[in-house]
Amino acid sequence: MADAPLNRQILLVSRPEGEASVSNFKLVETPLAPLAEGQVRVRNHYLSLDPYMRGRMDDAKSYAPPQPLNEVMIGGTVGVVSESRNPKFAVGDSVVGMLGWQEYGTSDGTMLNQVDASRVPLSAYLGALGMPGVTAWYGLNGIIKPKTGETVVVSAASGAVGSVVGQLAKAAGCRAVGIAGGAEKCRYVVETLGFDACVDYKAGNLRADLKAAVPDGIDGYFENVGGEILNAVLARMNAFGRVAVCGMISGYDGKPLPLDAPRLILTQRLLLQGFIVYEHLDIWPQALKDLGERVATKKLLFRESIAEGLDKAPEALLGMLRGKNFGKQLVKLV
Amino acid sequence: MADAPLNRQILLVSRPEGEASVSNFKLVETPLAPLAEGQVRVRNHYLSLDPYMRGRMDDAKSYAPPQPLNEVMIGGTVGVVSESRNPKFAVGDSVVGMLGWQEYGTSDGTMLNQVDASRVPLSAYLGALGMPGVTAWYGLNGIIKPKTGETVVVSAASGAVGSVVGQLAKAAGCRAVGIAGGAEKCRYVVETLGFDACVDYKAGNLRADLKAAVPDGIDGYFENVGGEILNAVLARMNAFGRVAVCGMISGYDGKPLPLDAPRLILTQRLLLQGFIVYEHLDIWPQALKDLGERVATKKLLFRESIAEGLDKAPEALLGMLRGKNFGKQLVKLV
Numbered sequence: 001m002a003d004a005p006l007n008r009q010i011l012l013v014s015r016p017e018g019e020a021s022v023s024n025f026k027l028v029e030t031p032l033a034p035l036a037e038g039q040v041r042v043r044n045h046y047l048s049l050d051p052y053m054r055g056r057m058d059d060a061k062s063y064a065p066p067q068p069l070n071e072v073m074i075g076g077t078v079g080v081v082s083e084s085r086n087p088k089f090a091v092g093d094s095v096v097g098m099l100g101w102q103e104y105g106t107s108d109g110t111m112l113n114q115v116d117a118s119r120v121p122l123s124a125y126l127g128a129l130g131m132p133g134v135t136a137w138y139g140l141n142g143i144i145k146p147k148t149g150e151t152v153v154v155s156a157a158s159g160a161v162g163s164v165v166g167q168l169a170k171a172a173g174c175r176a177v178g179i180a181g182g183a184e185k186c187r188y189v190v191e192t193l194g195f196d197a198c199v200d201y202k203a204g205n206l207r208a209d210l211k212a213a214v215p216d217g218i219d220g221y222f223e224n225v226g227g228e229i230l231n232a233v234l235a236r237m238n239a240f241g242r243v244a245v246c247g248m249i250s251g252y253d254g255k256p257l258p259l260d261a262p263r264l265i266l267t268q269r270l271l272l273q274g275f276i277v278y279e280h281l282d283i284w285p286q287a288l289k290d291l292g293e294r295v296a297t298k299k300l301l302f303r304e305s306i307a308e309g310l311d312k313a314p315e316a317l318l319g320m321l322r323g324k325n326f327g328k329q330l331v332k333l334v
Numbered sequence: 335m336a337d338a339p340l341n342r343q344i345l346l347v348s349r350p351e352g353e354a355s356v357s358n359f360k361l362v363e364t365p366l367a368p369l370a371e372g373q374v375r376v377r378n379h380y381l382s383l384d385p386y387m388r389g390r391m392d393d394a395k396s397y398a399p400p401q402p403l404n405e406v407m408i409g410g411t412v413g414v415v416s417e418s419r420n421p422k423f424a425v426g427d428s429v430v431g432m433l434g435w436q437e438y439g440t441s442d443g444t445m446l447n448q449v450d451a452s453r454v455p456l457s458a459y460l461g462a463l464g465m466p467g468v469t470a471w472y473g474l475n476g477i478i479k480p481k482t483g484e485t486v487v488v489s490a491a492s493g494a495v496g497s498v499v500g501q502l503a504k505a506a507g508c509r510a511v512g513i514a515g516g517a518e519k520c521r522y523v524v525e526t527l528g529f530d531a532c533v534d535y536k537a538g539n540l541r542a543d544l545k546a547a548v549p550d551g552i553d554g555y556f557e558n559v560g561g562e563i564l565n566a567v568l569a570r571m572n573a574f575g576r577v578a579v580c581g582m583i584s585g586y587d588g589k590p591l592p593l594d595a596p597r598l599i600l601t602q603r604l605l606l607q608g609f610i611v612y613e614h615l616d617i618w619p620q621a622l623k624d625l626g627e628r629v630a631t632k633k634l635l636f637r638e639s640i641a642e643g644l645d646k647a648p649e650a651l652l653g654m655l656r657g658k659n660f661g662k663q664l665v666k667l668v
Contacts, residue, residue, distance in 0.1 A: 248599075
């Protein structure tokens, strides 16, 4: 009798104290159990790395329970079915799911969806045509509700979510302004993605540069980062401005930064709304249809940062939390 | 020819540096000019003192232009028409308006409305049946939208706005919890107004006392004060909680206090919305009808703090900003 095939997995083995570190993770090899009736096995091709993961590493009150210690790290995945005892899935099917940081995922089919990898690359289902794209779509259309001629600002503008927000805002007739870290990302945001302006927060003149980029103030803000950027943007919000709070990445790692001037919420009659895209499943079909058409017709562009190999996932996650990625951060396994 | 009659007025003569002081105001006597065609003169009976006035004293970006220096201090008033060259108003009419801190106001009739002082005292039109009452009604019904069984918290709970918020929340089937300064105010809020609980923020255990008062967390918060109270409440908000931001009184006077943990907006998917009741004029008739019925049938109770004499207005305003009032703060002129 042959040995059971081995699966390589990355576990979360400790919680960060302040900044997360690679030592919070551990790579293990585990035998793959035979499939039970109804189960399906997927060879993961790409892991999705996303800012929310930092929050799950803490044992803190949040919208989702913390990632349990000594279990496979959570995360979105795309891959191909390698074995199936579930009539809904056939070997060779391309599927998107939440199978976590491992080479092979085993599922009863829940939260596993077939996707068409013939027209767009499989990895797009973790970005513009996946959770990040729908997040952008919902925050913009469901909360900011941009009107022609308004100014919409988005932080982490070259990222998986931010890049979609700005392109959709531009398509809606708005002035689209990005905030990103570094001249190269800002050039990409303006020259390739077509934003009207981009502020490089690393250049050291955040408030002045932002002011110059939004001559008519800010009507909508899609928040991916928090901290000083949030404070700078709030100070320039117009009356009746809307803030879709999607991420507070600067609060994920280490000490959370306060919001300096909450009184602006009153004086400018602002709306701030936090949201989690998985709680708005009703809009996913509409959002994915719209995004799919834009991607297929090249009206919606995206970019990926790809780390090679499962063992690179922790380092790639930490890098993304520091803004080292450029576009959607993925880990390529196959 | 007799001397022109004199009007006593209080002007704002300087802007506060940090805390406001009585020296920012000056009492003057000014001759009353004869009425022009279309004008109406009102003997003010009561001045309304409201937290928003502190904001107007600063020369800062806000929803309204600052109070100009060396002009009569802004403010809501009720009084009786003493002279009229406007066909819409007759001598003896009771009217509510924005005639400011003076014994006699002169108006072209804009923003001046007749009220019925036969069933309720004139002063109620500055409180439960005026701007504060409608503010409470809109923030609760338009933003918090309470559902039966939810917990609604309101700060400045014994005040003109807060007392109405809690009573309406209770009537909507919610657990109504107030926050007020001092044991006497808290007793009033619970024993007279019928709130389920009240936290005395001056007792020194704000966070622990609040936790005990909201065993099921907080679903709706009506914010009148800001600062540490806002931070304490946000920390106990349930998922999908709504915060109606009506006042940031602790930020009006002196240095604004930051919001400690903006990440809660995301993790609890909160909605925070600032509002100004004058921007929602469409709901005033419905709100006033509802409030009027409740006041007339004694289902909605209110309380007033009355300072006697125009010259007491500055001191009474500063006292109110420090929470010295107990109920709606008025200045009685007649």
